[in-house]
Every structure is written in C-alpha cells, then in structure tokens.
Amino acid sequence: MRTFLRVALCIVLAGQGAASWAQDDALLMRGKYLMEGVVACANCHIARDDKGQPLFDKGLSGGMFFDDAAFKAYAPNITPDPETGIGKWTDAQLAKAIREGIRPDGTLIGPPMPVPFYRNLSDSDLAAIIAYLKAQPAIKHQVKKSSYNIPLPPNYGPPVAHVDLPATTNTLKYGEYLANIGHCMDCHTPRNNKGMLVTARLGAGGQVIKWPAGGEAVTPNLTPDESGLKSWSDAQIARAIRDGVDKSGTHLKRIMAFDWYQNIDDSDMKALITYLRSLKPEPFAYAK
Structure with missing residues (x-):
C-alpha cells in the first residue's frame, strides 16, 4: 500500500512538473511571437551597423542613436548581461520599467520609449515578454546615457495594477x-x-x-x-x-x-x- 502511494505521488508530481513546463513553454512562445511581431522592441533595441541594418548576431544589445531636438537618446542594452544589460533586474522591476517607465533605481525612462502605450500591456503578455527577454543570450555592450533638452514628467501615470488581455473574439x-x-x-x-x-x-x-x-x-x-x-x-x-x-x-x-x-x-x-x-x-x- 505504501509503495502504491509513493508511486501515485510521483506520478502526480511528475504531472504537475509537465504542466508547469508546458505553461512555461507556452509563455515563452507567446513572448517570442509578440517580440518578433507586433511589439517589435528589436526595431529600436537591436544593434545596427552604420547603415542602419540590423546586426542579428548582437541581439538586443542596443546602441541605436535617436537625434531629436528634444533629446539625444540611445536605445539601451536589454539582454540579460548583468553589467551592461538587464541581467540583475527582477521580473517585477522589468515589468515596472516596461509598463510604467521606471527603472530599478527610480529614475524615469524618457522618449522615445513609448511607455504611455505599453501601459496597456496585459499582465499575461507582459509576463511573456519578460520571459522572452530573460531567455535571450547575454551580450556585454555598454551603451551611452541619453540626454534630454526637455523636462521629463514625474511619471506616466499612477502605478498599473492589473490589465486583462482582451478576448481575441472581440x-x-x-x-x-x-x-x-x-x-x-x-x-x-x-x-x-x-x-x-x-x-x-x-x-x-x-x-x-x-x-x-x-x-x-x-x-x-x-x-x-x-x-x-x-x-x-x-x-x-x-x-x-x-x-x-x-x-x-x-x-x-x-x-x-x-x-x-x-x-x-x-x-x-x-x-x-x-x-x-x-x-x-x-x-x-x-x-x-
């Protein structure tokens, strides 16, 4: 009887593990679809050559320069490199940076990061994007800091507590x-x-x-x-x-x-x- 219970428990735990792996895989696949599709973060964050062509082997290591009257901005490194990227950021810190424009040190992320639109990201899609970012190869690339000729707002609005994903049938x-x-x-x-x-x-x-x-x-x-x-x-x-x-x-x-x-x-x-x-x-x- 005890042997039977031990075997049954192992089967249950194995099933839970398989379900968890399947959920993790589905989350990563959704993140890949969003990041390599409509969200297209790489359009700004991918490294590029001097002709503006993407350097796919350098991933999301940033560096693209945006020259505007209001700012001189550089797309940051968003690979999991712990020194020059987001490798030390927690999931919660990444979520706050993406959806509220606030870095772990409390400073505000300025334009051209489209934070007012990212505030609409659903909780599930935000988690999927974070899973994708953390699964990318870590690439060491120190990017220059952006500078602004305009005052940045104190924030982009109140903290975002919860956002549902709209039904695809609508x-x-x-x-x-x-x-x-x-x-x-x-x-x-x-x-x-x-x-x-x-x-x-x-x-x-x-x-x-x-x-x-x-x-x-x-x-x-x-x-x-x-x-x-x-x-x-x-x-x-x-x-x-x-x-x-x-x-x-x-x-x-x-x-x-x-x-x-x-x-x-x-x-x-x-x-x-x-x-x-x-x-x-x-x-x-x-x-x-």
Missing part, C-alpha cells in the same frame, strides 16, 4: 489592443509644438522622424480618410505593414518595423486592420 477591441502594444499611434499621430500627441487627431500621421542611419520619414495617415487608407484594400494594408510596400508599390523606409511585422499572423492582422478602419477619418496632418 476583433475590434483586440485590434485596438494590438495597435496600442505595437505603439502604432506613437508615430502616426501628429504632435503639437511641445511634442505632445494630438490625440483628437489620432492616426492622422505627419510626424517627421529622423532615421538613425540618416534621412527622415514622414509618417502617413492611418485613418479611413481620402488622404489615408480609405481606398486601400485589406490586402494592401497588410502588405504595407508586413512587407513595407505601399499601395503604389513604393518601398517604405525601415523606420517602419516590417522586418518584425512580417511575423504578425493573419488573425491578428485582421484585427489590426479592423481597428484602423474604425478610426475617425482625419485629413493628413503634415508636421511641416
């Missing part, structure tokens, strides 16, 4: 969620003379963004206006997002993260496009 709501965590509107919404997003004109485009490797891009209108996506088919929108080729066949500049957006699956792409088509039509807002 296509519009889930599409809005994907657009938020992909921070689409951070680039595709006009800004005022203080650098603040003009949210009343959400998606109207017109920002002039300097590409770190040289040149600049003017962000297009994503609303269903005549100057935006009104005449575009779903296939044309998907092609622009995934392949970086617009309706006319023009190749978009690589400030657009299509190297990663190409991995967005069909279901999520449909949700994203549904959300874009739901925006209030706004005329193109050219920043200049």
Whole structure:
C-alpha cells in the first residue's frame, strides 16, 4: 500500500512538473511571437551597423542613436548581461520599467520609449515578454546615457495594477489592443509644438522622424480618410505593414518595423486592420 502511494505521488508530481513546463513553454512562445511581431522592441533595441541594418548576431544589445531636438537618446542594452544589460533586474522591476517607465533605481525612462502605450500591456503578455527577454543570450555592450533638452514628467501615470488581455473574439477591441502594444499611434499621430500627441487627431500621421542611419520619414495617415487608407484594400494594408510596400508599390523606409511585422499572423492582422478602419477619418496632418 505504501509503495502504491509513493508511486501515485510521483506520478502526480511528475504531472504537475509537465504542466508547469508546458505553461512555461507556452509563455515563452507567446513572448517570442509578440517580440518578433507586433511589439517589435528589436526595431529600436537591436544593434545596427552604420547603415542602419540590423546586426542579428548582437541581439538586443542596443546602441541605436535617436537625434531629436528634444533629446539625444540611445536605445539601451536589454539582454540579460548583468553589467551592461538587464541581467540583475527582477521580473517585477522589468515589468515596472516596461509598463510604467521606471527603472530599478527610480529614475524615469524618457522618449522615445513609448511607455504611455505599453501601459496597456496585459499582465499575461507582459509576463511573456519578460520571459522572452530573460531567455535571450547575454551580450556585454555598454551603451551611452541619453540626454534630454526637455523636462521629463514625474511619471506616466499612477502605478498599473492589473490589465486583462482582451478576448481575441472581440476583433475590434483586440485590434485596438494590438495597435496600442505595437505603439502604432506613437508615430502616426501628429504632435503639437511641445511634442505632445494630438490625440483628437489620432492616426492622422505627419510626424517627421529622423532615421538613425540618416534621412527622415514622414509618417502617413492611418485613418479611413481620402488622404489615408480609405481606398486601400485589406490586402494592401497588410502588405504595407508586413512587407513595407505601399499601395503604389513604393518601398517604405525601415523606420517602419516590417522586418518584425512580417511575423504578425493573419488573425491578428485582421484585427489590426479592423481597428484602423474604425478610426475617425482625419485629413493628413503634415508636421511641416
């Protein structure tokens, strides 16, 4: 009888271990899909050569320079290197940095980190992204500190306690969620003379963004206006997002993260496009 109980207990514990491993694997796979798809953190944090081409072998070791009138910013190393990256950060500290823009030492992370949009990350997706980051190879790369010519806010809002993942069956709501965590509107919404997003004109485009490797891009209108996506088919929108080729066949500049957006699956792409088509039509807002 005792032998039977010991065997039964071992089977139960083995089952619990298998379930835990399966959960961990599912979490990592979700993190991989998000990071290598719509969230596309590597678009800023991957190391690049002097022509702006990704150096995939150097991973998320950072260093990309953003030259703006308001700041001189360098994308930090977010590999698990303990000295130059996030190797000593706990899961809770990483969560606070990503979703609230606060480092473990209490300092605020400034732009171009799109913290106001990352505040929408669900608890489960945040955990998945952290699992992915911790699973990356640690790469030693000391990155310069960013400097700002504008005062940073004291914070980006109150602490984020809990965020649910919207049901994927609610296509519009889930599409809005994907657009938020992909921070689409951070680039595709006009800004005022203080650098603040003009949210009343959400998606109207017109920002002039300097590409770190040289040149600049003017962000297009994503609303269903005549100057935006009104005449575009779903296939044309998907092609622009995934392949970086617009309706006319023009190749978009690589400030657009299509190297990663190409991995967005069909279901999520449909949700994203549904959300874009739901925006209030706004005329193109050219920043200049």
